[in-house]
Amino acid sequence: MKKLLILIFLFFLAAAGAGFCQTDTYHIGSRDVLSVAIYAGGVEQETVVVNVSEHGKINVPFIGSVTARGLTLAELETAIQGPLERDFFVDPQVNVQVKEYHSIRFFISGAVKKPGQYEMTSATNFLELVARAEGLLPDRGSIAYVLREIHGISTEEDVKKAIQTNATIKVDLTRLLDEGDMSHNITLIPGDIVYIPRADKLNQSVYKIYVEGEVKKPGVYDYQPGMTAMAACVLAGGFDKYAAITRVKIVRNENGKQEVIKVNLEKVQDGRTPDILIKPGDHIHVPETWL
Incomplete structure (x- = not known):
């Protein structure tokens, strides 16, 4: 009963944070949809909705192509504000917001009901990704592995090989799920690969x-x-x-x-x-x- 209550608590906690995104630390990615508003002299000069191209660029009124991928919203605002101030306006103000997140993708495999790649609409954590994969299987092990900044992974076998040769972040599932220690519910970074081994004695x-x-x-x-x-x-x-x-x-x-x-x-x-x-x-x- 105690474990059940802990799991219910974790589920609702994860659900409550599903729409939260730390925009001050979020880095823009390809295919994201942004709103760019430009103000000068207390008047809105232009507001547009732009798509970040596969090359990481957006087309901004007055100044043209600007690299957005990899920047935070504040960094992109600064990158746009400079040319505007230099060539067009006195003390312009720029406001950039994310309307749609399309670069937040994660891969999860192993002891989950629906392994695969998931595209999220906001920043996420370990439990939220597990929830998207419809939960853990009964034979899950006690440790999950998170691979970061690893590319070319498309199957579970790729993941198993990668964890043998790359540094990983480990999530203690016993502490997290059985004891409710939320310090192990780590925040994931777009592109993270999560692998949850089975505790099968044969393997x-x-x-x-x-x-x-x-x-x-x-x-x-x-x-x-x-x-x-x-x-x-x-x-x-x-x-x-x-x-x-x-x-x-x-x-x-x-x-x-x-x-x-x-x-x-x-x-x-x-x-x-x-x-x-x-x-x-x-x-x-x-x-x-x-x-």
């Missing part, structure tokens, strides 16, 4: 790494994008007294083939060789010294 290797041998806490650990062999050993409590850190092995299974990667973590510690990035499902074995 556990997609999210886990295994650290074995002469470490203080051998076991199974959550994979984190960007994790290295040394970081995994530190996560497992560090090395035991008789660990042979010069002969560490990473066992990796990909496409039905097993690969063994040898790494000298003593040289990594000393900065003599770079650490090795690991992948989900990797088994890291730290052997015992021969002495």
